[in-house]
Amino acid sequence: MDEALLSLREISMHFGGLKALDKVSFDLREGEILGLIGPNGAGKTTCFNTVSGVYRPTSGEIRFRGTRTDGLPPHRMAALGIGRTFQIVRPFPNLTVLENVIVAAGLNCYGKLIPSCRPWKGRKTREEAMEILARVGLDSQAEQKAGLLPLGNLRRLELARALALKPHLLLLDESFSGLRHEEIAQQEELVRKTRESGISILLIEHNMRVAMGLCDRLVVLDHGMKLAEGKPESIRNNPEVIRAYLGKGGSANAS
Amino acid sequence: MSEYSITIGTLIAIQAIVACGLNVIVGYAGQISLGHAAFFGIGAYASALLTTAGGLSFWSALPIVLGITGLIGLFLGLPSLRLREDFLAITTIGINFIVVSVFQYVPFFGGALGIGGIPRIVLFGERIRGVSFLLLSAGFLAITLLICWLFTRSWSGLACFALREDETAASSMGVSPVRFKLTAFILGTAMAGLGGALYAHFMRFISATDFGFPMSVMILSMVVLGGMGTLWGPVLGALVLGILPEVFRPLTDYRMFLYAALLLLMIRFQPGGLLGENSLARQTLSRLKGGKS
Amino acid sequence: MQLFLEQMLNGIAIGAIYAMITLGLALVYGILRILHVAHAAVYTVGAYIGLAIFSATHSILLSAAGAMVFCAGLGFLIERFVYFPLLKYPPYVPLIGSIACLLAIEELCRLAAGPYILSFPAQLPFPSFTVGGIVISSTLTAVYCISAGVLALLWFITTRTELGLAMRATSQDMAIASSMGINSHRIISLTFMIGSAVAAIAGILVGIYYNQVYPSMGAVPAYKTLALIVVGGLGSVPGAVLASILLGVGETLLIGYAGIPLPRDALAFIAMIAVLLWRPQGLLGGRG
Numbered sequence: 001m002d003e004a005l006l007s008l009r010e011i012s013m014h015f016g017g018l019k020a021l022d023k024v025s026f027d028l029r030e031g032e033i034l035g036l037i038g039p040n041g042a043g044k045t046t047c048f049n050t051v052s053g054v055y056r057p058t059s060g061e062i063r064f065r066g067t068r069t070d071g072l073p074p075h076r077m078a079a080l081g082i083g084r085t086f087q088i089v090r091p092f093p094n095l096t097v098l099e100n101v102i103v104a105a106g107l108n109c110y111g112k113l114i115p116s117c118r119p120w121k122g123r124k125t126r127e128e129a130m131e132i133l134a135r136v137g138l139d140s141q142a143e144q145k146a147g148l149l150p151l152g153n154l155r156r157l158e159l160a161r162a163l164a165l166k167p168h169l170l171l172l173d174e175s176f177s178g179l180r181h182e183e184i185a186q187q188e189e190l191v192r193k194t195r196e197s198g199i200s201i202l203l204i205e206h207n208m209r210v211a212m213g214l215c216d217r218l219v220v221l222d223h224g225m226k227l228a229e230g231k232p233e234s235i236r237n238n239p240e241v242i243r244a245y246l247g248k249g250g251s252a253n254a255s
Numbered sequence: 256m257s258e259y260s261i262t263i264g265t266l267i268a269i270q271a272i273v274a275c276g277l278n279v280i281v282g283y284a285g286q287i288s289l290g291h292a293a294f295f296g297i298g299a300y301a302s303a304l305l306t307t308a309g310g311l312s313f314w315s316a317l318p319i320v321l322g323i324t325g326l327i328g329l330f331l332g333l334p335s336l337r338l339r340e341d342f343l344a345i346t347t348i349g350i351n352f353i354v355v356s357v358f359q360y361v362p363f364f365g366g367a368l369g370i371g372g373i374p375r376i377v378l379f380g381e382r383i384r385g386v387s388f389l390l391l392s393a394g395f396l397a398i399t400l401l402i403c404w405l406f407t408r409s410w411s412g413l414a415c416f417a418l419r420e421d422e423t424a425a426s427s428m429g430v431s432p433v434r435f436k437l438t439a440f441i442l443g444t445a446m447a448g449l450g451g452a453l454y455a456h457f458m459r460f461i462s463a464t465d466f467g468f469p470m471s472v473m474i475l476s477m478v479v480l481g482g483m484g485t486l487w488g489p490v491l492g493a494l495v496l497g498i499l500p501e502v503f504r505p506l507t508d509y510r511m512f513l514y515a516a517l518l519l520l521m522i523r524f525q526p527g528g529l530l531g532e533n534s535l536a537r538q539t540l541s542r543l544k545g546g547k548s
Numbered sequence: 549m550q551l552f553l554e555q556m557l558n559g560i561a562i563g564a565i566y567a568m569i570t571l572g573l574a575l576v577y578g579i580l581r582i583l584h585v586a587h588a589a590v591y592t593v594g595a596y597i598g599l600a601i602f603s604a605t606h607s608i609l610l611s612a613a614g615a616m617v618f619c620a621g622l623g624f625l626i627e628r629f630v631y632f633p634l635l636k637y638p639p640y641v642p643l644i645g646s647i648a649c650l651l652a653i654e655e656l657c658r659l660a661a662g663p664y665i666l667s668f669p670a671q672l673p674f675p676s677f678t679v680g681g682i683v684i685s686s687t688l689t690a691v692y693c694i695s696a697g698v699l700a701l702l703w704f705i706t707t708r709t710e711l712g713l714a715m716r717a718t719s720q721d722m723a724i725a726s727s728m729g730i731n732s733h734r735i736i737s738l739t740f741m742i743g744s745a746v747a748a749i750a751g752i753l754v755g756i757y758y759n760q761v762y763p764s765m766g767a768v769p770a771y772k773t774l775a776l777i778v779v780g781g782l783g784s785v786p787g788a789v790l791a792s793i794l795l796g797v798g799e800t801l802l803i804g805y806a807g808i809p810l811p812r813d814a815l816a817f818i819a820m821i822a823v824l825l826w827r828p829q830g831l832l833g834g835r836g
Contacts, residue, residue, distance in 0.1 A: 052427065075426045075428075075430055077427075086424065086427075092425075094420060103414070104429070106413060106429070116414070121408055289640075289643075334824075338824070341639065344639070345775060345820070346778075348817070349775060349816075350817075352813050515655055516652050518651070522644050526641045
C-alpha cells in the first residue's frame, strides 16, 4: 500500500454530550477519489470540518503528508495544500468572478509581510486565474460580479477557487447538490479531470449514483461511527449499509 | 480666500484623513467601528502632550503618535476577533465614551480644561498657519489617499476585501482573519492619529469633548454618505458634511435640524453612498459614458 | 446606614426608569436586530407632549394617555419610513438612519419648545411613607408602582398572550412566522408602538422625578441603554430589566455615595465590557 496522503486516526468530536464523531479512522491515498457517505446526521460534515480545520477534534490524530494537522486553523490548512468547497456556496459576492479566483492565488503572499504588500493586479496572476476559469468554463463571465451567478456556476467558481490554491488534496462538500442533470454530468467531468491533473479528492456526497460512479473507494459513516469502507461494489452489497440507509426511511437509491 | 473659509477647508481636509482611516476598517475590511473619534482624540492628545510636556517638535513626535494610535488600535481591535457584529458595534461606542472620560477626568490629560498652548508646526523654518496649514493638510490627505490606493491594490487589501465578503471562505483560501483584521485596524487608527495630530496643532487647544461620540457618528456618516469602500467616498463625504452646516449658517436656528434631516434623507434614499454601487452619481456617469461611446 | 438605604432606594428608582427605556430597545432589537438609538428621541417627545397636555389640563392621567398615543404613532412612523426600507442593508445603515432621526427629533423639540430646561411641576397621586426614619416621597412611590405595573403588564403581554407568541415567533424567524400566517409586518409595528408608549411613560416619569424637561434629555440614555441591552443579553427582556436596575443602583452608590469621580456615562460601558469578557452572551442571553 502506498503512503497515505491524509490519515485520520480515532478522530472523535463531542459537542456537549453529543458524540458527532466517535473514533473514526481512515486513510486517503495519493491520487484517489474517496467518498464520504452516510445518512443525514451521520457526521460527514463534522468529519469534513475537522479535516479542513474548522473544528479541533476532541481526540485523535490527523496527518496530512506526514505532518500533524488536527487543530490547525483553516488558513494554515490551505497553506499546507488543502483546498475546499462549501455545501452552501460562499462566493465573495461583490468581487468579480476573476477576483474571486485571484484571492486564492495569493495564498503564498498572505503569510509574509513584504509579499503581502505587493500588488495583486499583475498580468501573470490574471492569466493564471483566467486559465483556471477556462478550465471550469467560466472564462466568459470573468468580469461579472460573483453574486449575480446562478448556482451551477457558483459551484464551478468554488471549484476554480480551490484549484487556484494549487492543492494536493481537494475537499468537496456536496458539490453536486442543487444542480440540474446536465450540470451534474459537467461537474463529474470536472472532478475526474482534476484528479487526472494529480490532485487527490475527498468528497461528501448525498447523491448515491454520483458517489458510486465517481469514487474509487467509499467510507460510510452512521451515528458518528465508521460503518464500512471499501470499493463501491462492496459497499453497495454490504447489508449493514443497506440497513442504515433503509432504516432512515429508505431514501437512498442503492441499486 | 477669507480666513474663515481657510479654517473650514483645513478642518474638512483633516476630517477627510480620519474618514479615510475609518473607511479602511469599515469599508475595506468590513469591521464595524463606531468609536473612531477615540483614535482621533488619542492622536491629538498624544501629539499635544509630546510637543508641550515632552518638548518634541511636531515632526519628531509624529512617528511616535502614529505608533501609539496604531498600537492602541491593535489592542482595541482585538474584540473584533471574538465578538459578534452587534456586540462589536456597541463595544466600540463604549470605547469612545471611556476614552473621552479618561481624558476628561485624569489630571495628566489636562482634565476638563484640556490642553492648551500647543506649538505651531514648523516647516523649513516657517511657522505653518493659514493657507500653508491648509496646503499641509491637503498634502497629508493626498499621502493618505495614496496609501489607501496602494492598499487596495496589495494582496493585504485583497485579503481584507475577501474577509469582508465572507470570512469562512476567505480563511479556507489562506487568509488569516486575525492578521488582516488587525492590519486594517492598525492602518485605520494610525490615519485617525495623523488627523488628530494635525487637528491639535491647528486648533492649538484641545479638550475631550472634541472627540466624543457625536464626532464618531459624524465621521461614520461621512464614510457611509460618500460611499463605503470607495477611494474618494470619504473625501466627498467630508466635503458634503463639512460644507452643509456652512450653507445653512444663515438659517442659524434651523441649521442643525436641516443638517440632521438631510442626513436622514440621504441615508434613506441613497444608503449605498453617493459614490457607491447603483448610486445616482454612478448611474449618471455610466449613462454619460454609454452615450459617448 | 440611613444614607446608604436612601441612595439604594433612589438607585432602584433610576434603574426602574432605565428599565422602561431599555425595554423598548430590547423589544425592537429582538425583533428587527436594529440598534434603535432614536428610541431616546421618542422618550424625549413623550416628556414634552406629557408636559404640554399637563400644562393645559392639569390632569396627569390625560397627559400620560396623550403622550402614549402620540409616541406610539411616532414609533410607528419611524419603523415604517426609516427602518423598514433599510432592513436589507448592513446594520450600520439603519443605525446611522436612527442617529439622524434622534438628532432631527431633538432639534425639532428645541425649535418647538426652546432650548430651556422646563419644569414639570406635577404631583403624582401616590402616598409618601416614612419607614424607620427614611422618607419615601410620593414621586418615589409612583416610580416604583408605575414601573412595576408596566413591567408586569409587558411581561404578561410577551409571555402569556397570542400577541406575545407572535412577537417571539417573528423575532425567531420572520419568513417562517409569515408562512405560518402571522402578519409579521403588523407585529413589528405593534412592537414599536408598545415600546414607544412605554418610553413615553418613562419620559414623563423622568421629567417629574428630576423636575426637568429639555431637548437633549435623550442624548445620554440613547447610548447608555445600548450598553444595557448588551449587558442583559441582546434581545433578552428580563436581562435588560435586570441590567438596568443593577446600573441604576451601581451608579447611584458609586457616584453619589462612595464619591468615585467617574462619569456616569462611562460606567455603563465599563460594566458592559467587564460583563462581555466574563459572559460574552450577556447576563441572561441564551443565544450564542
